Amino acid sequence: MDGAETDVDLVRRARAGSDRAFSRLVERHQAAVRGFVRRFLGSGWAEADDVAQDAFVAAWASLRTLRDPAGVRPWLCGIAWRKAQDRIRGARRGAARDAGWLEAVSLPAGVAAEEKMALQDAMAELPVDVRACVALCLGDGWSHSEAAEALGLPLGTVKSHVARGRTRLLTALGGSDDA
Template sequence: MTGSQHRLASLHDVELATLAATGDRGAFGELVRRHGSAVRGLLRRMGAAPSEADDTAQDAFLAAFEGIAEYRGEGAFAGWVKRIAARQYLRRLQRERRLASLALEAEEADEVQAGPDAAQRIDLDEALKALGAAERLCVTMCYGAGLSHAEAAEALNLPLGTVKSHVKRGLDRLRTRLAPADGAVEGRRGNG
């Protein structure tokens, strides 16, 4: 690691963003190094194939670099760039006209709801894949990208109530799917 890389690695995200806003590509490169895998992970949870997640993350970081002056450090840089990435991915979905089929897929998923068994209790990524596409998008946008229900509704061009329903239904399914086999979920409620 060179002296410049070491210096950049020791800076806070807000300091790096300030440097990047002045044209320091190395500072922005450090932000990409720090947050790139988290952004790609969010996109994969939203349903993107690995190569699509990589491409969308790259597009999101390019958009973030172009708009870095808009980042004021009021929230975490990771959250800011994840929101950009989520919106980039949604634009890709809209271009591919997949959103029209999401409502139909969500209705079909409601009709075919399998009960959980111990073999199906798997990690969060696998559990998210089991959700309908609309539920997965709404849950990951609201909890993975940090968008409010209203922001997600606007980005998806869906009514607010529909987004809230998808999030609630998706979270209920995730809780069921990820619940301990001994039923200990009830005893842990109250902390959330």
């Protein structure tokens, strides 16, 4: 096929099962979708790429629901918009869970509000897998082996994540790791 194919032609072929036609639609519209998502989320290209990829996968799965094949670009951006909103809601839920966990943590007597805020900030800065290990082992009292099983990580990895996380949290509170 020549490069003069319209979106309508490509949608028709993609609906008939042509992966190549759908790939051409993605190539044609990915810059617009990625740019829109990046501006909307206010984040970098990596997150925009993730959301755009999710949108294109969803579009492929629901291509038959596209009412007007000539309007494929706005349809794709609409899917990307919903995926980006899902990403924001997920991040908010994660932040709320983290905040709830930190609120439930019993800090030793005499820990000031500023120190608690520093702990919250330090938790937020931990890599996701380290934060999960710290939350389970230090926050919830799980054994390293229980956390390893739940998270699907090797036992040694959980132990090192907990140790690193503990050190960073203690540093955030101005303490030392000389225990």
